[in-house]
Amino acid sequence: MYALQISARVPRLASSSLRRSRAVSSLSPLIDIINRNAASLEKAEQTNSTQLPILSQPFHPSSEAFRKDPEAAESAAQIVAAALQLAATLSPPMEAIYQIAAGPFKGAALRICMEANIAEILREAGPQGMHVQEIGQKTGQDPRKLARFLRYLATNHIFEEVGPDVFRNNRLSGVLDTGKESAALAYNPDSKYEGTTGITAFVNHHLDEVAKASVHAWENLSDPARAVSEEQRESSLANYLGKDVSIWEWFEDPEQASRRKRFDIAMKGAAAMESAEAIRAGYDWGSLPKGSTVVDVGGGIGFATAAVCDKFPELNYVVQDLAGAIQNAGNFWAERNPDAITNKTVALESHSCFEPQPSRPVSVFFIKHVLHGTSDKYGKKVLDHLRFAASKDTKLVVAEYIVPYACRLPSAAEEGEVPGSRSTEAPAPLLANYGSSLVYSADMAMFFASNAQERTFRDMQRLLLSAGWKVVKVNRQKGGHMTLQFYEAIPV
Known part of the structure; x- marks a missing residue:
């Protein structure tokens, strides 16, 4: 019925030949991208001796090794972007919109399976899988309902139905497996996430x-x-x-x-999964004179500071955060690098970033994953305090994701354009942002939970300028949109 209603409203094309030419022109380039990059991936697989992922096999970190080759990672990104665009092009519009509307159903089914420890149960079952009757006995859940949830997820390539009502893990569901015994998790659910990757x-x-x-x-x-x-x-x-x-x-x-x-x-x-090397590459730390002070604002227990301190022990560091985080930081540094505390290379300081900074000479204020947790009103408050405490020579380094536009930017650089401000764009006719929604999902999560946001470059540039900081460059790191990028700003 929906299809009939929709087609009745769509104007007829002038001729069947026009319809064919438009279809060919929109499909062929996407198919070419898939074929060309698939060949490139297969060649890289042989050259690098890295196996490409197999959907039916449970996830193992080694299956991601192929992405260490930048060309292979780019080929994979283009294939995914083209496949998503083909699906959007060829799916009936009403069906495509309904799939979006039904998104919460997928999330609900996924949570049910996670809370019931089904990935762990199926790992214990092995490659032959397990019937929902037995899964139901182990979880205390109705097997008829479990079959519906699992089949829904399997249709979205999470789990695999290998026989009627028989399911096993695959590459995607394997990510949900904590590696723990399902019986132990059923006995003590609060222990599920302890000692995991997070x-x-x-x-x-x-x-x-x-x-x-x-x-x-x-x-x-x-x-x-x-x-x-x-x-x-x-x-x-x-x-x-x-x-x-x-x-x-x-x-x-x-x-x-x-x-x-x-x-x-x-x-x-x-x-813990953030690259220490990327943090070290995010700013020219080696350019700072010996004894310069780096303040890690809202630095948690000091992961980022530890990464820099390992390579540049001649600098002085201050890790700032709320009292609870700083207490945990003491334990972290006692195990990670106790000498840095005893010789006063690193100081741990209880401080709210919404309060004025202590008065002292600071060469670099480093602030990572803090501003994305604020609205502009409160982000400006944090930055105002840093600006007030800065000297004319103080640098500000902001480490955040950069949200790309879904459109293409003019190919010619604009006058006064900040070096590194442009995101890498996918080749036409792909969406400029590769159709990758992960960073936008992060932005939505920040909004729903905290009235906060991830920011485009221009969003961040405006915010910094409102507090008296001018962005002079972005130290771009290779990777997708969920790769930390480093803004470098100076007082104005």
């Missing part, structure tokens, strides 16, 4: 509180008082909770202890 904790954080907040986004925005609010206590999450609290205040509630624990593990895992 990936599963990160996913379930989004499937739980962030997903629930997202459902209330329109209710929040349709309130005139909240539509333009930049307050964390007036976020979509606050609307869902029915009280004006920030996510951090909510996490402090003893009833939310397990959620807070999960979030902390997710964030530590994300920080």
Whole structure:
């Protein structure tokens, strides 16, 4: 019925030949991109002796080794972009829109399977898989319902149905496996994320509180008082909770202890996976005179500082964060590099970035993954304090993701364009941003949970300038849109 209604409203093309020519012109370049890059990947597989991923096999980190070759990584990105664009082109529009509308259903099914430890159960079952009747016995869930959730996910290539009502892990569902015994997790659910990479904790954080907040986004925005609010206590999450609290205040509630624990593990895992080499390459640390002071603002336990300190021990470092983080930082440094604390190369300082900075000479203020957790109003407040404490020679280094535009920018550089400000664009006719939605999903998550945002280059440039900082360059790191990029700014 929908297809008939839609086709009735679409104007007829002038001729069948015109229809054919337009179809060929839109499809052939995309197919060519897939064929050309598939050949390139297969060649790289032989040259580098790295096996390409196999969807039916459980995930193993070694299956990502092929991406260490930049050309292979680029080929994979172009194939994915072209495949997504082909799907958008050839899918019936109503069906494509409904798939978006049904997105929360996928998230709900995924969370059910994660909470029921199904990836762990299927890993224990082995490659032959397990019937839903047995899965139901192990989880205490209705096998008929489990079959529906698993089949829905398998249709989206998460898990694999190898026989009627028999499922096993594959490459995507394998990412959800913590490696722990399912019986132990059933006995002690709170232990699920301990000692893991944090990936599963990160996913379930989004499937739980962030997903629930997202459902209330329109209710929040349709309130005139909240539509333009930049307050964390007036976020979509606050609307869902029915009280004006920030996510951090909510996490402090003893009833939310397990959620807070999960979030902390997710964030530590994300920080641990960041490349130390990328942080060292994000600024010319070697240009600083011996004894220069680097202040890591909102630095958590000091992962970034440790990365720089390892290579540049002649500098002095201050790791700033709230008291709880600094207490944990003491344990981290006692194990990681105790000498840096005892010889006062590194100082741990309890401090809120929303308060004025202590008075001292600072060569570099380094601030990573802090501004994305703020609206412009509060981001400016942080930056104002740094600007007030800066001398004319102080540099500001901001490490954040850069959200690319979905359109193409003019090919010619604009007058006064900041070096490194442009994102790499995919070749036409692909979307300039490769159709990769991950960084935009991160932006939505920040908005729903905290009224905060990831930023385009121009967003960040405006924010910094509003607080008296001028961006002079962006030290671009290779990788996708979820790769940290480093803004370098000076006082104005």
